Amino acid sequence: xxxxxKSVENMQPSDIREIGKLTADPEVISFAGGMPDPEFFPxxxxxxxxxxxxxxDGKAALQYNATAGYLPLREKIATRMxxxxxxxxxxxxxxxxxxxxGIDFCGKVFLNEGDAIICExxxxxxxxxxxxxxxxxxxxxxxxxxxxxxxxxxxxxxxKSSVKFIYVIPxxxxxxxxxxxxxxxxxxxxxxxxxDVPVIEDDPxxxxxxxxxxxxxxKSLDTENRVIxxxxxxxxxxxxxxVGWIAGGIEVLSKIEIIKQVADIHSNSLTQREVAKYLExxxxxxxxxxxxxxxxxxxxxxxxxxxxxxxxxxxxxxxEGGIFIWIDLPESLNAREILLEAVKEKVAxxxxxxxxxxxxxxxxxxxxxxxxxxxxxxxGVKRLGKVLKKALTK
Amino acid sequence: xxxxxKSVENMQPSDIREIGKLTADPEVISFAGGMPDPEFFPxxxxxxxxxxxxxxDGKAALQYNATAGYLPLREKIATRMxxxxxxxxxxxxxxxxxxxxGIDFCGKVFLNEGDAIICExxxxxxxxxxxxxxxxxxxxxxxxxxxxxxxxxxxxxxxKSSVKFIYVIPxxxxxxxxxxxxxxxxxxxxxxxxxDVPVIEDDPxxxxxxxxxxxxxxKSLDTENRVIxxxxxxxxxxxxxxVGWIAGGIEVLSKIEIIKQVADIHSNSLTQREVAKYLExxxxxxxxxxxxxxxxxxxxxxxxxxxxxxxxxxxxxxxEGGIFIWIDLPESLNAREILLEAVKEKVAxxxxxxxxxxxxxxxxxxxxxxxxxxxxxxxGVKRLGKVLKKALTK
Numbered sequence: 016x017x018x019x020x021k022s023v024e025n026m027q028p029s030d031i032r033e034i035g036k037l038t039a040d041p042e043v044i045s046f047a048g049g050m051p052d053p054e055f056f057p058x059x060x061x062x063x064x065x066x067x068x069x070x071x072d073g074k075a076a077l078q079y080n081a082t083a084g085y086l087p088l089r090e091k092i093a094t095r096m097x098x099x100x101x102x103x104x105x106x107x108x109x110x111x112x113x114x115x116x117g118i119d120f121c122g123k124v125f126l127n128e129g130d131a132i133i134c135e136x137x138x139x140x141x142x143x144x145x146x147x148x149x150x151x152x153x154x155x156x157x158x159x160x161x162x163x164x165x166x167x168x169x170x171x172x173x174x175k176s177s178v179k180f181i182y183v184i185p186x187x188x189x190x191x192x193x194x195x196x197x198x199x200x201x202x203x204x205x206x207x208x209x210x211d212v213p214v215i216e217d218d219p220x221x222x223x224x225x226x227x228x229x230x231x232x233x234k235s236l237d238t239e240n241r242v243i244x245x246x247x248x249x250x251x252x253x254x255x256x257x258v259g260w261i262a263g264g265i266e267v268l269s270k271i272e273i274i275k276q277v278a279d280i281h282s283n284s285l286t287q288r289e290v291a292k293y294l295e296x297x298x299x300x301x302x303x304x305x306x307x308x309x310x311x312x313x314x315x316x317x318x319x320x321x322x323x324x325x326x327x328x329x330x331x332x333x334x335e336g337g338i339f340i341w342i343d344l345p346e347s348l349n350a351r352e353i354l355l356e357a358v359k360e361k362v363a364x365x366x367x368x369x370x371x372x373x374x375x376x377x378x379x380x381x382x383x384x385x386x387x388x389x390x391x392x393x394x395g396v397k398r399l400g401k402v403l404k405k406a407l408t409k
Numbered sequence: 410x411x412x413x414x415k416s417v418e419n420m421q422p423s424d425i426r427e428i429g430k431l432t433a434d435p436e437v438i439s440f441a442g443g444m445p446d447p448e449f450f451p452x453x454x455x456x457x458x459x460x461x462x463x464x465x466d467g468k469a470a471l472q473y474n475a476t477a478g479y480l481p482l483r484e485k486i487a488t489r490m491x492x493x494x495x496x497x498x499x500x501x502x503x504x505x506x507x508x509x510x511g512i513d514f515c516g517k518v519f520l521n522e523g524d525a526i527i528c529e530x531x532x533x534x535x536x537x538x539x540x541x542x543x544x545x546x547x548x549x550x551x552x553x554x555x556x557x558x559x560x561x562x563x564x565x566x567x568x569k570s571s572v573k574f575i576y577v578i579p580x581x582x583x584x585x586x587x588x589x590x591x592x593x594x595x596x597x598x599x600x601x602x603x604x605d606v607p608v609i610e611d612d613p614x615x616x617x618x619x620x621x622x623x624x625x626x627x628k629s630l631d632t633e634n635r636v637i638x639x640x641x642x643x644x645x646x647x648x649x650x651x652v653g654w655i656a657g658g659i660e661v662l663s664k665i666e667i668i669k670q671v672a673d674i675h676s677n678s679l680t681q682r683e684v685a686k687y688l689e690x691x692x693x694x695x696x697x698x699x700x701x702x703x704x705x706x707x708x709x710x711x712x713x714x715x716x717x718x719x720x721x722x723x724x725x726x727x728x729e730g731g732i733f734i735w736i737d738l739p740e741s742l743n744a745r746e747i748l749l750e751a752v753k754e755k756v757a758x759x760x761x762x763x764x765x766x767x768x769x770x771x772x773x774x775x776x777x778x779x780x781x782x783x784x785x786x787x788x789g790v791k792r793l794g795k796v797l798k799k800a801l802t803k
């Protein structure tokens with residue numbers, strides 16, 4: 016009989032990936048996945064750069080490579096981050112297999128069993144699952160439309176000496192779509208400095224802003240090299256290539272480089288060169304602009320349809336960017352039960368419970384508006400509205 | 410101040426990767442790396458398949474994919490393994506980022522702090538480092554030219570109830586180049602069955618046999634689904650693509666799928682399709698045959714040169730395949746000190762100490778004959794022989 020580790024016994028299969036399997040039926044209008052729309056993938060550009068890289072640099076691209084990743088790509092990322100107001104050099108960046116791997120490494124580098132970590136309530140389930148492997152104590156801090164509740168955060172930090180890090184997604188958060196105000200960002204950094212706690216800033220979505228001014232990342236407010244920043248090309252370019260990065264101080268990066276060595280030696284070196292070549296020959300910001308425009312339209316269609324078809328008892332966010340909308344249902348409703356009815360009506364979503372490490376609020380729903388074509392969004396919201404109204408009359 | 414986990418504090422930077430940095434000088438004849446020779450990478454074939462995959466299947470290839478990996482590639486791997494005598498279906502295979510990731514996952518799925526694991530003495534340092542993150546107790550079993558010492562193994566297994574797994578590389582082992590006899594393979598399986606312990610079989614090299622008959626893998630002798638088999642295309646095709654796999658029983662694979670979800674969601678899906686397309690359009694066995702022929706010639710040149718130039722006090726293996734030769738120096742010598750002298754003479758190797766989890770025998774050396782062109786091998790061995798003779802006369 017195989018005896019497994021406490022670590023793996025403490026981990027849950029991802030709701031999102033499990034529900035993905037349920038909704039393979041092409042008739043289902045799915046708001047479940049958190050993926051970008053493949054219609055926008057720059058396939059022809061990637062064909063060109065892939066061929067160029069193999070032609071010009073094939074031997075090196077196919078050989079074992081430096082653990083930290085392809086230096087020219089790290090330089091280009093450093094330049095992008097600098098342009099966003101963050102002081103980062105290529106040496107303080109390690110390329111990872113998507114930002115998910117960066118999340119897992121943050122757990123591995125900091126956590127002993129029982130260590131406390133702070134996260135938003137709700138937070139990204141993939142991060143909660145990754146951290147769970149290291150058997151921490153999760154402390155959820157309530158959030159509202161301005162971000163994390165700073166009074167609640169300070170209360171915890173003042174009373175708890177063993178907090179290993181704070182994990183947050185300040186821009187167009189997964190799962191709520193909400194963004195933090197400038198004031199809350201500044202306050203978080205001030206508290207982290209005061210109580211000497213590292214901050215992990217997960218930023219897959221900030222490039223996709225529909226309206227309003229771009230706000231500074233936590234990393235750009237950080238004067239003490241305390242923020243570990245996780246970036247990714249998964250939403251900006253495409254996820255299949257699995258190119259993300261982790262940026263931070265040299266002390267923590269040198270530890271993470273050792274973790275990366277034993278985790279997988281290095282990430283795909285052909286793909287890293289392809290992304291670097293893409294950034295050299297094409298304009299990623301134009302690519303992002305096109306996608307953002309499409310997502311904004313879909314956000315508008317979804318929000319308008321929710322006004323038209325949703326019961327008034329269901330509150331929802333109206334995100335200024337990203338790909339997610341969050342729904343708070345009346346407490347009497349359970350989103351997992353509603354999902355079963357919704358799939359019968361050929362519409363799907365992610366029940367929100369998995370986004371809470373402890374409180375598991377099952378009367379919540381995450382919708383993505385990124386992958387469904389415009390005309391299906393309205394129809395899907397209509398179907399979901401019908402299911403919700405029926406559930407409320409039971 | 411950042412407080413790191415016990416886990417990362419217990420890990421060592423890889424000697425191999427560190428020495429790789431030292432030997433960047435093109436004048437150095439390096440026997441240090443464990444990489445394949447890039448001269449044999451099928452670059453033109455990969456250009457073709459890469460273009461075909463993006464043209465025919467770009468959207469799916471660039472999108473998020475199933476955690477277990479691209480099914481047609483898993484099917485092709487299952488067929489290859491079946492042809493090697495192993496009963497494996499696509500459902501019992503998960504694609505990983507090289508076999509290194511499979512090694513790390515085996516640590517994560519089985520190990521709690523203090524658990525005992527058994528390995529060969531010496532064993533692959535990258536595996537020892539990966540397992541170290543989970544704070545196990547390592548038990549080294551002595552090895553000879555026939556493989557692991559079975560009497561010593563049984564003694565440990567009979568007295569120790571908490572062994573979580575046995576990790577071995579039965580074919581052309583890293584670092585010694587040795588292969589296990591059939592009898593030892595059968596005995597290991599019998600003991601694992603008797604004491605009910607999982608076996609991890611790491612098999613990057615068995616395809617590269619220079620002479621003698623292919624021996625059955627442990628997995629093909631396994632009637633109880635007890636062997637977890639780690640495979641990789643890194644040596645057969647090229648390492649930069651990071652395509653490996655883990656094959657095992659459904660119980661352990663379902664746990665490893667959860668670990669994979671949180672580790673990096675899935676591996677590069679474009680590359681998985683490229684490898685599948687390569688296997689469809691080209692003959693991997695022809696590719697392997699060509700590489701094997703070249704490596705055999707280099708093994709011969711290296712062994713002949715060792716006879717000519719090495720002091721007689723230095724014993725070495727003569728592997729029947731793979732890429733490594735192992736040297737036992739007299740106990741008075743320290744290979745790390747010899748490396749410093751060797752680099753001055755422009756020849757490099759890996760000191761063997763890092764391949765022992767506990768005993769750290771520093772009078773050992775690993776050489777690879779895979780990447781140096783024929784003419785440089787003789788010259789490099791000559792230089793190393795000179796350094797060794799000088800060290801012996803001190």
